[in-house]
Amino acid sequence: xxxxxxxxxxxxxxxxxxxxxxxxxxxxxxxxxxxxxxxxxxxxxxxxxxxxxxxxxxxxxxxxxxxxxxxxxxxxxxxxxxxxxxxxxxxxxxxxxxxxxxxxxxxxxxxxxxxxxxxxxxxxxxxxxxxxxxxxxxxxxxxxxxxxxxxxxxxxxxxxxxxxxxxxxxxxxxxxxxxxxxxxxxxxxxxxxxxxxxxxxxxxxxxxxxxxxxxxxxxxxxxxxxxxxxxxxxxxxxxxxxxxxxxxxxxxxxxxxxxxxxxxxxxxxxxxxxxxxxxxxxxxxxxxxxxxxxxxxxxxxxxxxxxxxxxxxxxxxxxxxxxxxxxxxxxxxxxxxxxxxxxxxxxxxxxxxxxxxxxxxxxxxxxxxxxxxxxxxxxxxxxxxxxxxx
Amino acid sequence: xxxxxxxxxxxxxxxxxxxxxxxxxxxxxxxxxxxxxxxxxxxxxxxxxxxxxxxxxxxxxxxxxxxxxxxxxxxxxxxxxxxxxxxxxxxxxxxxxxxxxxxxxxxxxxxxxxxxxxxxxxxxxxxxxxxxxxxxxxxxxxxxxxxxxxxxxxxxxxxxxxxxxxxxxxxxxxxxxxxxxxxxxxxxxxxxxxxxxxxxxxxxxxxxxxxxxxxxxxxxxxxxxxxxxxxxxxxxxxxxxxxxxxxxxxxxxxxxxxxxxxxxxxxxxxxx
Numbered sequence: 001x002x003x004x005x006x007x008x009x010x011x012x013x014x015x016x017x018x019x020x021x022x023x024x025x026x027x028x029x030x031x032x033x034x035x036x037x038x039x040x041x042x043x044x045x046x047x048x049x050x051x052x053x054x055x056x057x058x059x060x061x062x063x064x065x066x067x068x069x070x071x072x073x074x075x076x077x078x079x080x081x082x083x084x085x086x087x088x089x090x091x092x093x094x095x096x097x098x099x100x101x102x103x104x105x106x107x108x109x110x111x112x113x114x115x116x117x118x119x120x121x122x123x124x125x126x127x128x129x130x131x132x133x134x135x136x137x138x139x140x141x142x143x144x145x146x147x148x149x150x151x152x153x154x155x156x157x158x159x160x161x162x163x164x165x166x167x168x169x170x171x172x173x174x175x176x177x178x179x180x181x182x183x184x185x186x187x188x189x190x191x192x193x194x195x196x197x198x199x200x201x202x203x204x205x206x207x208x209x210x211x212x213x214x215x216x217x218x219x220x221x222x223x224x225x226x227x228x229x230x231x232x233x234x235x236x237x238x239x240x241x242x243x244x245x246x247x248x249x250x251x252x253x254x255x256x257x258x259x260x261x262x263x264x265x266x267x268x269x270x271x272x273x274x275x276x277x278x279x280x281x282x283x284x285x286x287x288x289x290x291x292x293x294x295x296x297x298x299x300x301x302x303x304x305x306x307x308x309x310x311x312x313x314x315x316x317x318x319x320x321x322x323x324x325x326x327x328x329x330x331x332x333x334x335x336x337x338x339x340x341x342x343x344x345x346x347x348x349x350x351x352x353x354x355x356x357x358x359x360x361x362x363x364x365x366x367x368x369x370x371x372x373x374x375x376x377x378x379x380x381x382x383x384x385x386x387x388x389x390x
Numbered sequence: 391x392x393x394x395x396x397x398x399x400x401x402x403x404x405x406x407x408x409x410x411x412x413x414x415x416x417x418x419x420x421x422x423x424x425x426x427x428x429x430x431x432x433x434x435x436x437x438x439x440x441x442x443x444x445x446x447x448x449x450x451x452x453x454x455x456x457x458x459x460x461x462x463x464x465x466x467x468x469x470x471x472x473x474x475x476x477x478x479x480x481x482x483x484x485x486x487x488x489x490x491x492x493x494x495x496x497x498x499x500x501x502x503x504x505x506x507x508x509x510x511x512x513x514x515x516x517x518x519x520x521x522x523x524x525x526x527x528x529x530x531x532x533x534x535x536x537x538x539x540x541x542x543x544x545x546x547x548x549x550x551x552x553x554x555x556x557x558x559x560x561x562x563x564x565x566x567x568x569x570x571x572x573x574x575x576x577x578x579x580x581x582x583x584x585x586x587x588x589x590x591x592x593x594x595x596x597x598x599x600x601x602x603x604x605x606x607x608x609x610x611x612x613x614x615x616x617x618x619x620x621x622x623x624x625x626x627x628x629x630x631x632x633x634x635x636x637x638x639x640x641x642x643x644x645x646x647x648x649x650x651x652x653x654x655x656x657x658x659x660x661x662x
């Protein structure tokens with residue numbers, strides 16, 4: 001049984017973008033979250049990781065296969081299906097859940113697009129079934145968005161690549177079985193970058209966990225490669241052609257981050273409304289106070305505008321366009337929307353929003369990872385300005 | 391073996407009630423599947439599937455009386471795994487339970503089914519009538535409020551555990567038959583079909599429609615009949631005398647001891 005939703009201000013089924021199939025997907029993911037996630041999420045946050053059984057359960061309903069090719073166990077889905085799934089996962093109020101459970105969503109698209117048939121057949125089916133965990137490793141201690149200058153090197157030695165270097169802030173880095181890793185296989189600059197799928201048990205790979213402000217249930221790690229040997233067949237696409245694949249992958253990641261930000265902002269709004277209806281101050285429910293209602297309307301307005309922006313871009317992406325400047329601006333719009341909504345939700349909940357265990361407390365701690373991860377706000381503005389010819 | 395499962399759409403029970411005159415206003419309601427019908431479909435699927443083997447032991451047909459263009463609940467059950475659907479195209483809100491039972495019974499006859507599985511009631515009207523009436527119309531044995539079910543395929547019979555006020559009544563009925571199911575039928579060990587290992591543990595609750603199931607559901611066959619084609623004239627012999635919202639619940643009290651509680655139940659609530 002779903003939670004009461006009378007206060008949701010945007011009845012999604014009435015939107016022209018969504019079909020019955022999207023609503024069926026929403027229902028499945030919502031119930032999956034209520035059944036498999038909500039009862040356990042606080043414990044997983046304390047544990048600092050998600051259990052592998054959760055990946056299997058998500059694989060069983062096909063959630064992990066959404067948007068991947070059917071021949072490898074996926075289920076086709078458009079951008080709106082991705083958004084619906086993300087929004088429903090967000091209802092658990094844990095960004096770490098979305099980030100880690102769906103980390104294959106940034107790690108596996110390059111494999112699905114550019115990998116050899118053998119690599120796809122080896123890697124994709126077990127990941128989409130939830131038997132294996134996948135991650136993407138781009139960021140290094142020396143830089144994140146500056147992919148053209150990454151330092152982790154891979155040299156060819158017989159039928160193996162030998163990798164040396166390190167990666168950091170890698171989502172699902174502690175548990176990942178397959179790590180799609182950006183390495184330098186050629187000279188300096190963007191022409192020398194390749195992508196390799198490094199198995200989690202590859203000799204020469206070691207990992208250390210990172211303690212973070214938020215996303216506690218996401219097992220973020222620093223990875224170290226010392227003479228780490230990777231079969232040549234694990235190269236994704238052509239050698240030294242990885243830069244374009246990474247840049248293209250960033251677009252999808254940024255759209256996904258915007259979806260998470262909107263989903264979490266909606267949770268903030270829902271939590272704030274529910275609390276304001278129930279909480280009485282000076283003899284009257286908080287929601288009867290004009291100052292509170294105005295805060296809530298400002299939140300609803302921000303979420304509605306941002307959702308409309310995302311849907312407009314998603315519609316274009318489904319038609320084969322990748323409007324890079326708009327994706328950058330959307331990511332900033334969405335993460336600013338979340339910062340606004342999380343701040344106001346904690347304010348409306350007051351002390352109750354400051355205590356560990358409240359969804360809005362957790363979301364408040366998780367705002368920064370979204371405005372920094374996948375390309376910081378400032379990087380997004382620089383890229384957008386270049387794309388706009390400014 | 392053919393199993394017919396009745397399924398109904400209802401206004402979302404989690405939405406606030408709205409009233410229009412002497413009726414509940416459902417004009418802006420979100421319609422959802424009746425939860426007990428999910429349990430019925432889950433029961434039929436557990437009977438039909440042979441876990442660890444691709445064989446199906448039964449065909450599962452979901453049947454709904456509803457306007458043919460309001461079939462999302464039927465699609466949902468096809469996505470869960472039912473094989474095909476039958477829709478009786480009619481405004482079910484204008485019918486009484488007897489008319490619905492007649493339509494269901496006629497579909498059962500025409501399809502040549504062996505078992506009718508229903509949820510024990512629908513959450514909107516809570517009538518708890520259709521399965522029993524259909525059993526009467528079909529002149530078939532019935533077991534209502536099933537909490538456990540074992541299919542003995544050799545004897546062509548069902549052994550049903552029914553939760554009643556003073557315990558669990560166990561009833562064996564020959565097929566063809568009618569069964570209505572209660573909530574506990576979807577516990578992990580409630581349904582045995584004689585093929586899947588008896589110790590197999592199903593997930594707790596009705597299964598979720600998988601994304602692949604959602605994609606495949608639209609390709610499954612759904613036959614549409616009219617009541618006239620089934621030889622049934624829609625009617626209602628039930629007159630609504632009035633519709634009112636339940637009284638608002640008064641604030642609770644916290645008591646400091648069991649004795650105080652008992653005293654209050656005697657002197658204030660007057661229920662003891």
